[in-house]
Amino acid sequence: MKKILCALAIVALIAVSPVFAGGQQEKEDGPITITFWTHEDPNRTEIEERYIAEFEASHPNITVERVTQSSTKIQELVLTAFAANQGPDIFNMSIEDEYAYIVNGRVAPVDAEAAGYSSTSSLVGSYLEGSLDPVTLDGKVYGLPLELTNWSLYINKKVFKDAGLNPDTDYPKTWEEVAEVSEKLVIRDGDIVTRRGFDFRYPYYLVSMVPMVEQLGGQLISDDGKKAIVGDEAWLSFLEYMQMWGPNGNNLGSPTYKNARKLFNKDNNDIAMAMTGLYQQGRIRADNQEFYDSGEWMVVPFPVFENAVNDTAACYYGHYYMVNGQKSAAQQKASWEFIGYMLSHGEEYLKTVNIIQPTTELLESETYKNMPYSDVFSADMERGHVVYFGEESAKLQELIKGAVESVMLSGVAPQKALATLRAEAQELLDDM
Amino acid sequence: MRQKTKTKSIEKHLSHWGITFVLPSIVFFSLFNFYPILNALYTSFFKKKVLSLAAPEFVGLKNYIYLLTSANFWNSIRATAVFTIGTFLPLLLASLIFAVFITSIKRGNKFYQMAFYSPAVLSSVVSAAIWLLIFDPRGLGNQWVNNLLGTHGTDHNWLADAMMVQLSTMIVYFWKYIGYFIIIFIAGLASIPKSLYEAARIDGTSGWQEFWRITLPLLKPTIVLVSIMSMLQCLKTFGIQYLFTQSGAPQDPINVITMNIYNTGIRDHRIGRASAMSIILFIIMLVFTWIQFKSSKSDEVEY
Structure with missing residues (x-):
């Protein structure tokens, strides 16, 4: 009987498999x-x-x-x-x-x-x-x-004015200024940040963070496509900056806070600056027409590091x-x-x-x-230039995310995070 | 002799009906359980990309060798082990204690059953969404703990710190599933004959002795069932970890095997390697289930 049952199960499997495997093609003239x-x-x-x-x-x-x-x-x-x-x-x-x-x-x-x-x-x-x-x-x-x-920097003028800053002259042009201005804009309750000056768009490391490395002379992949994570000093400076940004540094923001781009539309004194595209204007209009019409927001160029060797904007x-x-x-x-x-x-x-x-x-x-x-x-x-795209781009983004998070949140030294990132990215590249 | 043949024929006839009734389940189970397992086993021996239309390359045990020498995979084993031990043991113990408590009270036990069970009906997405609000730096998590400990303004980094994010996933899982196991224990407790307690009371036993000498031994099949179910569920955990990482939590501390399988197969398109991981997880689950069954059979109690 067991044999019969097994045979029946196999027959049933074979019988139904075309249902799952088949596709429907339309008739040419229908x-x-x-x-x-x-x-x-x-x-x-x-x-x-x-x-x-x-x-x-x-x-x-x-x-x-x-x-x-x-x-x-x-x-x-x-x-x-x-x-x-x-x-x-x-x-x-x-x-x-x-x-x-x-x-x-x-x-x-x-x-x-x-x-x-x-x-x-x-x-x-x-x-x-x-x-x-x-x-x-x-x-x-x-x-x-x-x-x-592409993304540039949206600024809520009201938050700037509330912190005693003039948005037209005090908006940040460099990443160092982004940190300085954010320190003036941030409001904390103990360790808890209740208003952020600026925060990054953390899931999109290839679009917004790789250009920061490139400004400092680094590269994600070498020109010949054979070497991953090029330019140690650039990557280290970038990771040190992110370490400074996070809760274990100057505590200006973190991936675990609410998405800055979405909060920006609400205009509820939560965030002063967010990085996003032209499409954001349609979203501000849909979410908060009053804010859109108020003239209390503006867009400024993507910042660069003071010691940048390349003037690169977001991808x-x-x-x-x-x-x-x-x-x-x-x-x-x-x-x-x-x-x-x-x-x-x-x-x-x-x-x-x-x-x-x-x-x-x-x-x-x-x-x-x-x-x-x-x-x-x-x-x-x-x-800017087009974002890195390739069969392994999602995995590469995940590796950069891991490196940034480890220095920002887990107290890993930038040197160690860089070594891990380089080894894993190179392994990925070699396996492609 | 003739009578025996006739009886056998009736039994055979009845068994045919039994088989007819279970056949749909067998087909269903074969289709959705056995076939994927066998297919995953077969795929695990190939270097196969999800989107590739080219024939996959046979690589033998290379996927397994890669995984067993990969720090990333061993981190997933660690994350899964930490989560399973940190969740399934408290779940088992607390659900047993709450079940005994609920059955022992005279009024309001239905309310308690419902209150404990209600999170189990929520999907992982909803549960994670609720707890993401609680664990937000400005959320209730920090407020409760700071009020309790008098540490105003401290951010406990529920989702940011490597240790805390592991604890956070355990808390959510515990909250979500404890009611489910309480209900199973309550059913197990209800099946113990009342006469045994009455006899014990006549003999002058205390409540504590009743629990250790009657309840616990006779509840053993339920304990085994709950421990296997909860352990397997913990080993298969995915939704909460996935949603937490999507909301900015660091991945490495909570990169459990199932999430690694998902990322390897869906994000990285390496379906052969992902299949090898799922086979390893399957073997781990099989071994632990077998150990639990074996250890529970050594001192069975009957009444």
Whole structure:
């Protein structure tokens, strides 16, 4: 009987496995359904739902199913879906997370004609130089940017004035000044910080902290791509700065305090400075219209160290729309048509969601130039470069996070943290 | 002889129905438990990236050798061991004490059962979210402890300090699961015949003697069940550690094996290495369960 049971169980397993393994391909000439996974953003949802309705009206045989996921969860949902060969037709994530899909042949090259361009070269020519580099492999372009973002420093003028500072003249230009000004702005109840001057965006080490190291002459990866964590002195100075910043140093902030960027919108005397992108303006407007209209906030350039050898600003990163290469040719074509249609509304994305699609047309438009502080972001973008992207970028970011946290929170000496970081990053690089 | 054959035939007939009824469960269990285990074992011998469409490279035991020589993996073993010992023993002891207390009181025991059990119905995400607010430097955690110890303004670094963050995960887990095990102990206590206590009282035993001589020996199967369940749950802990690290807590002190598996498989895309880790965790759990079963069978008590 046991044998019969085992046999039955195996038969059942075999019988149901196609249910899990199978994928559905649309017929070439039949109705087409496109699944479109993207991260939550209420402002985008509003306009993209309208684009879907308009697109479906002009393409009666195509249905678009838009599914939103949390911005922190979408990476693993897309990954597991692709692992099971059940990925969506269209998706977007940050380039650090998307690059692996290109190198592993999971996404289709852009169908320039379907996306509304006469050729691939005209498509490339219509975008800001270099903005398509992260999605270009062997001469083929694999994604179109939903947004290209860089960060500058937002300042709440009221908090500055409350601390007796003049925001127009006293705003920090160097990292040393960020610490000095923060010390004047911070309010503590014993050890507990109740108002911070500034705090970092801790999960995003590649975007905002690697440039700090680069200002001091260090590098994440050497130019030839063979050596990890280049320039010991630069890395040590950076780690010493972070050690000084944390609760065991001058106690100016910590990764365990609430996200500075989110607190900034509330304008409740919690935080004076936060690092974020142009898109923050849309979020301030949505969260706190009164603060947005008050004129009590401003944006200043990304600081540099006093002894900087490179004038580098925060890295910019892109979210690119990509199309699943495992779908039928008809689905891929329909997907690029829909992406092209959405991206033809660059000005509306900018006005409604405050995200920048890096087309030369948009960046030269009056709409962009008239956006508050767009000149600061443009200047910082010129000083910066694209964020490090590679198959192992998430792991590298985790290693830097470990080093920073160990000096800030666990009392590890910067030299020891650096040695650990270098060894682990090199091992990772050698294994690639 | 004929009668015996007939009886056997009825038994066989009935057993067929039994098998028919359990078959869906067996299929379900095979599909969602055995198949993933066997698949993980097979995958653990390959160098396989989640997104790669190329055939995975057979590497034999290399993934296991890498893990057993990796400081990162041994740190995960340490974090898991510290968490399991620091959580499962207090859970076992406290849930037994509270269960005995609740069954011994005449009024309000339903209220206590409900109050203790209510956190168990919350998801790990909700539990972690509640405790993240408590452990915030300006949250209730610092306020309570500072009021209690008279240490105004001290930040106890619940989520920042390496030691404190380990303690914090234990506190949340203890809070979340104690009610669940209390209910199991209460069910175990209810199954002990009242006549035994009555007989013991006639013989003049004290309450303390009743507990040590009757309750504890006869509750042994429940204790074994709770200890195995709580230990296995502690070894598989993930949600709280994951959510704490997502909120800025340092990863190394609470990088338990399951979180390492998740990060290796999902973040780093190394599914072969992650599979090897899950097989090692599976073996650890199997060994501890076997040891607990063996040790509990040595002095079984019946009534």
